[in-house]
Amino acid sequence: MGPSERREGGAVMEKERRLELATRGPFQLDATVRLLQRRPTNLVDLFENDRHVRLFETASGPVLAITENAGTVDEPKLVATLRGPAVPVAVARQLESTLRRMLGLEVDPAVLSTLGSIDQRLAPTVRALRGLRPPRFPDLFEAFANVIPFQQVSLDAGVAAVRRLVERFCSPRDLDGRRFYPFPRAERVASARVETVRATGLSGAKAQALHGIARRIADGELREEEMDRLPTPEAMRRLVELPGIGPWSAGLLLLRGFGRLDSFPTRDVGVARGLASVLGLAPGTPFDQASFAARFGDAKGLLYFLSLGSQLLGRGLIRPAEEGSRRQRRT
16 A cells, blocks of 8 residues: 555555546537536536536545546546545545546537537537537436526526525535535435525525425435436426426426436526527527427437537637647646
């Protein structure tokens, strides 16, 4: 063992491990993480110096995962560094699986290019974002907690609500000389009073819905594995049966929580606005997003990410893929 290792129960416990996250090119880490976090004010998923930084609570304690692309967009070389008081092999393997899920590393990057083939108006944005992957939240409760607060409010208002939820219910950790915030667990929210959840700024209905979902997950009544086995229409039906979950929420949960690219959250004003801009439609032009999305079949969920990605490109939060293909990660 090296000086950074110790033994516990016969297993080697390392304070730092490096993982290689193999994936096909093209891959844009900045685009994928920005879509995951939605806004830079996200307390949990950070993107700093071209690195995705996130703290996870594990069975062996807090582990900080720092993921970077040491290659290019076309020839990615993703490396994750795991740091914590102890990082046993089992924990490292679990975090590798979690990071692969969150960053969409198993999704075929060629699927995105089909959008530009179906409608040429999308082609310039598809080229600029050709390395994005559809991100997923790492577990079921985090997915619900990143959907319910966004119901019928702006994206910025939803992000602010989730930030307050994290501040109230997580246990922040000080590592490497700074504070990091893991996402709260369902059990923590389930054990609180509804009034405490509402104090984060959620409406009474949203607080009741999120608290109820947390209890169902904590009690094992609502399990991701069971939903995973269902076809998308049946999964949609099951989700809308839950209190506080309508068609828009169910569609977004299927897309961002379960990775169902055949799901598209209809009646989303922000998505409609973003797509109209990408398509070059004049303000006030009638736009039926459901009919438009239906043209893209099982890949229609990517339209949601393309819409959000185009807005983040406009804000300068994502670099066009052509930049990343010409040079390596900035230091």
